[in-house]
Amino acid sequence: MxxxxxxxxxxxxxxxxxxxxxxxxxxxxxxxxxxxxxxxxxxxxxxxxxxxxxxxxxxxxxxxxxxxxxxxxxxxxxxxxxxxxxxxxxxxxxxxxxxxxxxxxxxxxxxxxxxxxxxxxxxxxxxxxxxxxxxxxxxxxxxxxxxxxxxxxxxxxxxxxxxxxxxxxxxxxxxxxxxxxxxxxxxxxxxxxxxxxxxxxxxxxxxxxxxxxxxxxxxxxxxxIKDKKQFHEVEVPLKIKQTLLIRDHKTNEDDYTYLRANNKPVIPGTTWAGAFRHRLQHIACEILGENKEIEKKLEDIFGSKHDKKQTNPSQLTFEESVIEEATPFKITRNAIDRFSGATIDGALFTGEVVCKGKTNLVIRWRKDSCYDPIIKGILYWIIQDLMHGFLAIGGETAVGRGVFELDGSNPIKKWDAYQEDAITWIKDGAEHETGTV
Structure with a gap:
């Protein structure tokens, strides 16, 4: 056969x-x-x-x-x-x-x-x-x-x-x-x-x-390995001006301590994203006043909240930042009775924060995103606030923690030209197709 x-x-x-x-x-x-x-x-x-x-x-x-x-x-x-x-x-x-x-x-x-x-x-x-x-x-x-x-x-x-x-x-x-x-x-x-x-x-x-x-x-x-990358990337060198506190899940010694990864203090991407989203909301409210459209605009850039049925992915990726050359610093405090000025019984607590140190903030977004000029304009505003101490990160910011300053050259120095794109996007409410993420 x-x-x-x-x-x-x-x-x-x-x-x-x-x-x-x-x-x-x-x-x-x-x-x-x-x-x-x-x-x-x-x-x-x-x-x-x-x-x-x-x-x-x-x-x-x-x-x-x-x-x-x-x-x-x-x-x-x-x-x-x-x-x-x-x-x-x-x-x-x-x-x-x-x-x-x-x-x-x-x-x-x-x-x-x-x-x-x-x-x-x-x-x-x-x-x-x-x-x-x-x-x-x-x-x-x-x-x-x-x-x-x-x-x-x-x-x-x-x-x-x-x-x-x-x-x-x-x-x-x-x-x-x-x-x-x-x-x-x-x-x-x-x-x-x-x-x-x-x-x-x-x-x-x-x-x-x-x-x-x-x-x-x-x-x-x-x-x-190909040299060509699909994402834009901005890396901002920062140093902590005083102290920083990103709370950890549990601690056996103190009442609270800072978040670590491989025994080094870190700032998670969720913290960066939350701070940037809140700052953009504040800026948009200054331009438009209280407006229901602001939340939709935030979702276009930062993604939808988890309680929404229809979700959009975030246009931005915030990397976790590792803090180098930092010093742990323990602080013990008492709660004070505002009427008598005496300490409140059982209100003694100890916390550990990060003092000084350097880190890099890394943000990525797709090169083919239709929001590219808008993103650059938005990041120009917020990163400027961050490096000049107007945007604080983490906990206990009311007592001066979480303030940063620039530690090197300014990577967004030439992005001021994109401010007009960001303002137009906020004011006009123009529909943009969601870029690929």
């Missing part, structure tokens, strides 16, 4: 292993609330991980957002479920396997979050906490994809290169709250192994190969 040729046969199989560490905390919500309001996902051994489905979804969305060829994306990741299937050829599975994001000796912590009113008081039911995997945790990410007759190898290589490059630049992030500084990875090493199915020997080599053998391959990270 004549042997029929195999149709659509596999011609090549590629394995890629990416190793590195978390450059910021990672939130991989499980839907459970045993340890916090939002616990991280764990396997049967209790080890935290990020599901491969979440990694694959983020990678595919990243490729779509960057205008990559839709047909090439569908060919690699499989047919889209939301599209109409007209014939059998429209239904095909993914050619890529993406593993769970696995961590080595992961350290977890609880992060406090508080929703504040415009007067900086806690909103009703506005307190919640989340469990995160801490910065510096080593990770391993694995990709495996096959090529068949008729699939474009150069398209696959371009897509994988875009994914790896996005991760390396800190623009492709994973998990929850990525626009608030979570889920950024730092790539340290990449190794790959290819099998070209040209002869029987190659197939035999593949059958005997396993992931542990990839350590024998030469590093090839440079092959996948």
């Amino acid at each position: 004549e042997k029929k040729p195999i149709k659509n046969k596999i011609t090549k199989r590629t394995y890629i292993q990416v190793e590195g560490e978390l450059a910021s905390p990672l939130l991989a919500g499980s839907g459970e609330d045993d340890f916090s309001d939002m616990d991280i996902l764990r396997d049967y051994k209790g080890t935290p991980f990020l599901a491969g489905t979440a990694v694959a979804g983020a990678c595919r969305q990243w490729l779509d957002a960057n205008g990559m060829d839709k047909t090439a994306i569908d060919s690699l990741f499989g047919a889209r479920k939301n599209e109409e299937i007209k014939q059998d050829s429209d239904l095909f599975q993914s050619r890529i396997f993406i593993s769970d994001l696995q961590f080595t000796d992961p350290k977890t912590t609880i992060r406090d979050h508080v929703k504040l009113t415009k007067n900086k008081t806690t909103d009703n039911m506005g307190k919640f906490d989340i469990e995160v995997i801490e910065t510096g945790t080593p990770f391993i990410m694995r990709f495996e994809y096959i090529e068949r007759d008729g699939t474009g190898e150069h398209h696959d290589n371009t897509l994988i290169q875009t994914i790896i490059s996005g991760i390396n630049h800190g623009e492709l992030t994973f998990g929850g709250k990525t626009n608030r500084g979570y889920g950024r990875l730092k790539v340290k090493e990449l190794k790959e192994k290819e099998f070209h199915y040209t002869n029987t020997k190659t197939v035999e080599d593949w059958l005997e190969w396993s992931w542990k053998d990839i350590c024998k391959e030469e590093p090839s990270l440079d092959k996948y």
Whole structure:
């Protein structure tokens, strides 16, 4: 009997292993609330991980957002479920396997979050906490994809290169709250192994190969890195003028202390975003007065609140800031009876704040965002307020904490030309299409 040729046969199989560490905390919500309001996902051994489905979804969305060829994306990741299937050829599975994001000796912590009113008081039911995997945790990410007759190898290589490059630049992030500084990875090493199915020997080599053998391959990270970035980035060098307090979740020694990551004080992206959003609201109210349209404008730039049915993503990404060269400073105080001037019984408390220190505020937004000139005008106002001490960050700002000053060259010096764009946007209420995030 004549042997029929195999149709659509596999011609090549590629394995890629990416190793590195978390450059910021990672939130991989499980839907459970045993340890916090939002616990991280764990396997049967209790080890935290990020599901491969979440990694694959983020990678595919990243490729779509960057205008990559839709047909090439569908060919690699499989047919889209939301599209109409007209014939059998429209239904095909993914050619890529993406593993769970696995961590080595992961350290977890609880992060406090508080929703504040415009007067900086806690909103009703506005307190919640989340469990995160801490910065510096080593990770391993694995990709495996096959090529068949008729699939474009150069398209696959371009897509994988875009994914790896996005991760390396800190623009492709994973998990929850990525626009608030979570889920950024730092790539340290990449190794790959290819099998070209040209002869029987190659197939035999593949059958005997396993992931542990990839350590024998030469590093090839440079092959996948592109210089072109998809985001604008502004980095503002700052120093603390006096003291700063970003409260931590729990403390065993003092009544309150400052937030740490890897034993260094940090300012989370949520704190920066909240302060900038409140300041823009204040500026808009000065221009328009009390106006219901202001909240909608804030949502266009900073994203919708969680209690809204229809949500918009934030146009801005605020990175977590690590404070260097800071000195811990303990303060013990008494509450005083305002009538007698005497101390109140049981009202002695001790807190620990950060004194002096330097940090960098990093903000990103997409280059193709239609809000680009508006964002630059808004950031010009708010960063100017921040570096001149008019915008304080964190807690106890009424007693002088959280004031910053510029520590180096001014990165927004030439952005004054964009103020007119920001003012026009606030006044006119013109509709802008939401840019890709």
